Amino acid sequence: MIRTHDEVELDTVVRSKEVLTDGVVSLLLVRADGESMPAWTPGAHIDIELADGIVRQYSLCGEPDDLSSWRIAILREPESRGGSRFIHDELSAGDRVRVKGPRNHFVLETSCQSILFIAGGIGITPIRTMVEEASRVGLDWNLVYGGRSRSSMAFADELVERHGERVRLLPHDEAGLLPLAELLSDVVPDRLVYCCGPEALISAVEDGVRHWPAGTLRMERFSPRQEEIGEQTSFEIEIGSTGQIVTVDEDTSALDALREAGFDIDVSCTEGVCGTCETGVLSGIPLHLDSVLTDDEREANDTMFPCVSRAKSERLTLNL
Numbered sequence: 376m377i378r379t380h381d382e383v384e385l386d387t388v389v390r391s392k393e394v395l396t397d398g399v400v401s402l403l404l405v406r407a408d409g410e411s412m413p414a415w416t417p418g419a420h421i422d423i424e425l426a427d428g429i430v431r432q433y434s435l436c437g438e439p440d441d442l443s444s445w446r447i448a449i450l451r452e453p454e455s456r457g458g459s460r461f462i463h464d465e466l467s468a469g470d471r472v473r474v475k476g477p478r479n480h481f482v483l484e485t486s487c488q489s490i491l492f493i494a495g496g497i498g499i500t501p502i503r504t505m506v507e508e509a510s511r512v513g514l515d516w517n518l519v520y521g522g523r524s525r526s527s528m529a530f531a532d533e534l535v536e537r538h539g540e541r542v543r544l545l546p547h548d549e550a551g552l553l554p555l556a557e558l559l560s561d562v563v564p565d566r567l568v569y570c571c572g573p574e575a576l577i578s579a580v581e582d583g584v585r586h587w588p589a590g591t592l593r594m595e596r597f598s599p600r601q602e603e604i605g606e607q608t609s610f611e612i613e614i615g616s617t618g619q620i621v622t623v624d625e626d627t628s629a630l631d632a633l634r635e636a637g638f639d640i641d642v643s644c645t646e647g648v649c650g651t652c653e654t655g656v657l658s659g660i661p662l663h664l665d666s667v668l669t670d671d672e673r674e675a676n677d678t679m680f681p682c683v684s685r686a687k688s689e690r691l692t693l694n695l
């Protein structure tokens with residue numbers, strides 16, 4: 376599946392910075408030229424360029440109807456290499472930041488009967504906007520939201536105030552781990568499951584929906600999935616439009632080989648998590664090592680992320 380990106384690069388100004396909960400701040404970004412922000416849909420994220428050229432992704436968590444600003448919420452990562460630490464400690468109202476986006480790899484599908492949303496910690500950011508949209512279109516939905524403690528859970532009170540019993544808050548220090556067996560044991564016809572949160576939660580939900588119909592789970596990872604990569608082998612890329620062959624050595628990424636051959640591929644995280652470098656596959660079988668595609672999307676073999684993914688077949692023909 377090729378996802379459409381209507382991305383732009385913009386200079387923005389931090390209009391305000393607010394502490395939301397323990398360890399989470401929220402920023403309102405407005406355009407430096409005073410114009411409206413580009414439109415976005417629930418589940419979308421942006422790239423934000425921070426000090427020393429660091430680029431990080433943050434989900435838009437404001438109101439899609441209000442294009443006067445974009446809102447993001449950032450958890451302080453204790454082991455930060457600079458992204459969240461810089462935002463928490465250095466960035467202030469009035470500062471300029473360059474952003475790119477919006478990009479949406481976590482699209483809300485509203486043609487189903489019902490949706491179970493499962494959010495863990497800061498994974499609430501894309502889901503907050505999705506539950507509003509689900510309500511707006513009259514979908515039957517429920518949200519189960521876990522976090523370390525009630526005081527660390529962004530948007531928790533607001534979600535309960537707005538949506539009452541549809542929202543179940545389960546702070547870990549009061550309720551333990553999310554009751555995934557209870558939530559996922561019975562297959563509900565025409566229900567989708569949307570999940571965003573830490574790797575352990577996403578992996579557990581992936582396991583929990585194995586007996587559900589293919590395509591039930593939609594998820595977004597904020598950090599790369601841990602995967603056994605094994606020994607890397609060389610392979611060839613055929614450029615679909617010209618037939619040119621680019622060889623990818625064992626110790627080079629497909630992205631670097633393509634760039635060395637002169638292809639200007641847009642890239643951001645280089646870890647297979649942001650989705651910027653998505654490239655269509657016309658033939659051949661990719662070795663998917665990204666953290667964006669679901670199992671079904673991987674099996675379709677029609678798209679790949681060359682910053683990390685490689686090939687199972689000797690040759691891949693890419694839509695370039």
Ligand SMILES: Cc1cc2nc3c(=O)[nH]c(=O)nc-3n(C[C@H](O)[C@H](O)[C@H](O)COP(=O)(O)OP(=O)(O)OC[C@H]3O[C@@H](n4cnc5c(N)ncnc54)[C@H](O)[C@@H]3O)c2cc1C
Pocket residue numbers: 420431432433434435447448449450451452454455456457458459460497500501595596597598648649
């Ligand atoms: C689509 C998407 C949406 C996102 N939305 C949000 C959001 O709404 N809110 C939010 O807070 N975050 C969000 N994130 C995560 C965010 O982009 C950053 O990854 C996060 O803020 C941490 O960045 P950092 O630079 O502070 O930490 P990093 O330095 O990136 O550290 C993150 C983790 O990586 C580990 N690490 C350290 N060094 C390395 C290394 N050399 N290689 C690999 N790993 C290392 C650290 O131990 C730490 O556990 C999103 C990510 C994606 C992909």
